[in-house]
Amino acid sequence: MRVKIFRWKAIGPLLILLVIAGVLWWVFADTIARRESQKVGTQLLGAKVEIQRLHLDLAHGKVLIQGLTVASPHEALRNLLQADELVADVDLVPLTEKKLIINRIAANGLRFGTARQTDGRVAAKSGEGQGIAGRVLAETHQWASQFQVPVLQLATGKISFDSLDPRRLSTIPAADALGARADSSRRAWQLAVDTLRLGPTLDTARATLEKLRHARATDLATLNEARQAIERLKRARDRVTMLERNVTQGVSNLKSGLAGLDTARQRDYAFARGLLKLPSLDAPAVGAALFGPGAIRPFEQVLYYMQLARRYMPPGLLPRATTGPSRVRRAGENVRFPKERNLPGFLVRSAELSFQLQPNAEQPQRYAGRLSGLTSDPALYGRPTIATATGPQLGAGLMLNHLHDIPVDTAGASVGGVRFPAFQVPGVPLRLDPGAATTQLGFNLNGDTIHARFAIRSSSVHWTRDSGFANSTIGELIWRAVSGVSNLDVEARLSGALHKPGFAVRSNLDQAIGAQLRGVFGEQVAGAEKQMRDRVDAVVNDKVGPVRARVTEVQKQAQAQVAQQRARLEEVQNQLEQRLRELTRIRLP
Amino acid sequence: MFALIKLIQSLFGALHSEGTPGQLAAGIVLGSFLGLTPLVNVHNAVIFAALVLLNVSFAGGVLGWALLIPFGFLLDPLFDWIGHNLLLAPSLRGLWTSLYNMPIVPLTNFNNTIVLGSFVFAVLFALPLFFATRLGVTRYRATIGERVRQSKWYRAVTASKAYNVYKMFRP
Numbered sequence: 001m002r003v004k005i006f007r008w009k010a011i012g013p014l015l016i017l018l019v020i021a022g023v024l025w026w027v028f029a030d031t032i033a034r035r036e037s038q039k040v041g042t043q044l045l046g047a048k049v050e051i052q053r054l055h056l057d058l059a060h061g062k063v064l065i066q067g068l069t070v071a072s073p074h075e076a077l078r079n080l081l082q083a084d085e086l087v088a089d090v091d092l093v094p095l096t097e098k099k100l101i102i103n104r105i106a107a108n109g110l111r112f113g114t115a116r117q118t119d120g121r122v123a124a125k126s127g128e129g130q131g132i133a134g135r136v137l138a139e140t141h142q143w144a145s146q147f148q149v150p151v152l153q154l155a156t157g158k159i160s161f162d163s164l165d166p167r168r169l170s171t172i173p174a175a176d177a178l179g180a181r182a183d184s185s186r187r188a189w190q191l192a193v194d195t196l197r198l199g200p201t202l203d204t205a206r207a208t209l210e211k212l213r214h215a216r217a218t219d220l221a222t223l224n225e226a227r228q229a230i231e232r233l234k235r236a237r238d239r240v241t242m243l244e245r246n247v248t249q250g251v252s253n254l255k256s257g258l259a260g261l262d263t264a265r266q267r268d269y270a271f272a273r274g275l276l277k278l279p280s281l282d283a284p285a286v287g288a289a290l291f292g293p294g295a296i297r298p299f300e301q302v303l304y305y306m307q308l309a310r311r312y313m314p315p316g317l318l319p320r321a322t323t324g325p326s327r328v329r330r331a332g333e334n335v336r337f338p339k340e341r342n343l344p345g346f347l348v349r350s351a352e353l354s355f356q357l358q359p360n361a362e363q364p365q366r367y368a369g370r371l372s373g374l375t376s377d378p379a380l381y382g383r384p385t386i387a388t389a390t391g392p393q394l395g396a397g398l399m400l401n402h403l404h405d406i407p408v409d410t411a412g413a414s415v416g417g418v419r420f421p422a423f424q425v426p427g428v429p430l431r432l433d434p435g436a437a438t439t440q441l442g443f444n445l446n447g448d449t450i451h452a453r454f455a456i457r458s459s460s461v462h463w464t465r466d467s468g469f470a471n472s473t474i475g476e477l478i479w480r481a482v483s484g485v486s487n488l489d490v491e492a493r494l495s496g497a498l499h500k501p502g503f504a505v506r507s508n509l510d511q512a513i514g515a516q517l518r519g520v521f522g523e524q525v526a527g528a529e530k531q532m533r534d535r536v537d538a539v540v541n542d543k544v545g546p547v548r549a550r551v552t553e554v555q556k557q558a559q560a561q562v563a564q565q566r567a568r569l570e571e572v573q574n575q576l577e578q579r580l581r582e583l584t585r586i587r588l589p
Numbered sequence: 590m591f592a593l594i595k596l597i598q599s600l601f602g603a604l605h606s607e608g609t610p611g612q613l614a615a616g617i618v619l620g621s622f623l624g625l626t627p628l629v630n631v632h633n634a635v636i637f638a639a640l641v642l643l644n645v646s647f648a649g650g651v652l653g654w655a656l657l658i659p660f661g662f663l664l665d666p667l668f669d670w671i672g673h674n675l676l677l678a679p680s681l682r683g684l685w686t687s688l689y690n691m692p693i694v695p696l697t698n699f700n701n702t703i704v705l706g707s708f709v710f711a712v713l714f715a716l717p718l719f720f721a722t723r724l725g726v727t728r729y730r731a732t733i734g735e736r737v738r739q740s741k742w743y744r745a746v747t748a749s750k751a752y753n754v755y756k757m758f759r760p
Binding site: 013096319 | 627691698701
């Protein structure tokens with residue numbers, strides 16, 4: 001019997017199943033899209049993304065989002081932004097290639113930094129290295145932790161320091177290296193002296209001198225022999241001169257090494273001083289201690305978003321693997337294969353933003369912004385991502401240029417008249433309310449080089465004491481210095497290689513606070529510093545003293561040997577030349 | 590428990606159906622695709638349609654699906670490795686790039702390491718599974734099949750309502 005291949009009677013049930021699936025999609029598409037958008041947004045940003053309502057109008061290529069809330073990845077009870085309504089015009093044809101091309105977004109009622117009831121952080125709570133956002137958050141947090149400047153810990157009046165580990169001092173390895181170099185130089189110079197082979201030359205010259213003493217003016221052969229001997233002596237002197245230059249250069253290098261030991265010792269003093277657990281009482285260090293921990297936070301947050309942008313918007317057209325969608329089974333990795341002259345996987349051509357910075361103010365100001373070229377494949381789109389925002393006392397701009405191998409990210413903002421929340425000054429029981437302040441931020445990340453500046457200025461600051469203030473000597477001193485000050489001018493700068501940039505903070509309070517601290521603690525700090533230097537010296541001198549003596553000995557020995565060889569040659573040469581002059585002098589009758 | 594009973598029903602229903610061993614084996618092979626690869630993907634819609642439309646054992650498909658789901662979870666690291674090596678192989682980059690930039694094809698999620706790895710594994714596994722199952726069913730029917738059919742507990746299992754639903758789709 002011939003077996004039928006198709007089960008024609010199953011077409012009906014299958015069609016019914018398809019119709020049911022279509023109806024379910026029609027009914028639940030908005031809900032599915034809303035949940036997927038929330039899931040993807042949360043995964044991308046590392047913070048909860050919540051949407052109250054999402055409506056897909058595929059017939060007109062429109063997506064409407066209402067009640068968008070994006071939590072801050074850094075702060076537990078704060079939102080990054082909220083939006084009343086977003087309307088997106090979506091290009092439908094690229095959706096068949098699983099590409100999302102948004103021609104235009106209109107965002108209304110944007111608000112930034114609003115409070116929220118629950119902790120919206122996801123990456124920060126999920127542990128290090130979970131997803132791209134988790135990894136970037138951990139990296140930037142690690143990066144920021146290197147700037148933990150010593151806070152003002154003098155409140156107890158005690159100065160403590162950790163034990164000094166000799167292995168962490170740089171002078172000792174430097175001394176070992178210099179000692180080895182001195183030994184090596186001594187061996188090299190001794191070998192060079194031996195290879196001069198002056199003995200045969202001198203012996204021949206002396207024999208010629210002896211013959212010359214008994215020769216007459218007419219004994220031309222002996223005279224010529226003497227001249228040749230003088231020439232040989234001159235050539236030997238040239239060789240000695242070369243050796244002398246070599247020795248002089250080597251001695252100079254060894255002297256530099258000795259100077260390097262002094263520099264290394266200064267570094268060790270500075271390192272040991274760091275173990276004292278107190279800041280320098282110089283004005284810049286006081287500024288860093290007071291405002292450094294707070295000033296590094298804006299840099300950390302901007303760096304987080306820029307590093308995320310670099311991960312999601314990499315330059316070039318090579319295949320890229322990213323974490324796959326979360327599901328019951330393993331997520332795996334999604335590999336994207338961008339292709340020249342094709343559409344990118346994601347693109348927002350332009351967005352128009354309307355937002356408020358202080359929605360709870362009596363007269364909230366409205367601001368406007370534009371965004372263009374936000375894409376997952378900058379090399380395909382061919383233009384950088386640009387964002388601008390303007391309004392009363394506001395100017396902000398952003399450019400993410402990932403078109404070339406080395407990405408360049410730049411951001412700048414100046415905001416005036418914005419009230420910042422009061423904050424605790426690190427290490428001392430003081431709270432600072434900056435009031436309505438003007439804030440400026442400049443940030444440039446060119447490849448792996450960073451240049452950034454953050455400044456805050458206010459003319460209406462308000463200081464308050466904390467309850468633990470009564471027992472704090474240093475707190476009292478600082479209070480005396482700052483309580484009458486109503487102006488605040490703080491500037492923080494970062495500059496250099498991203499992995500270890502220079503960080504400097506200055507404020508208009510540095511001098512006043514530093515002077516107060518020096519008046520009380522200067523002597524105590526100086527005593528502790530001297531004690532620490534003595535400890536370093538005790539460890540280092542045992543090593544450096546013998547090396548210094550050895551270097552000096554090598555120098556003297558080499559210079560003496562060269563001088564001795566030169567003297568021997570000159571003596572014989574002078575005698576030969578003198579005798580030759582005597583024989584060849586014309587005597588008149 | 591209900592799932593287990595259904596599985597047993599499916600197993601014996603399929604073994605004693607009127608379909609040939611080849612039809613049963615083909616059904617199990619198609620079902621293995623559903624079990625081994627992540628379910629919510631376009632290729633599985635095609636597999637399901639084939640299971641319904643082709644004259645293969647539907648019960649075999651359900652059985653293959655149910656039996657291979659645990660293997661799918663267990664073998665995910667292997668699928669990830671296979672998919673990763675295939676997707677990032679320089680010699681195949683041109684193929685993947687073309688497929689990725691075609692309409693419809695990217696909707697299959699072939700660019701996911703688990704999806705591609707498990708699909709390739711299921712394809713390679715299909716032929717051995719087909720022949721082994723066909724041989725096993727033939728041997729079963731020739732040896733103990735009739736005695737099982739006459740047993741009381743087999744009649745109890747096949748008397749349930751779920752069995753009646755199954756009979757609608759038997760080959």
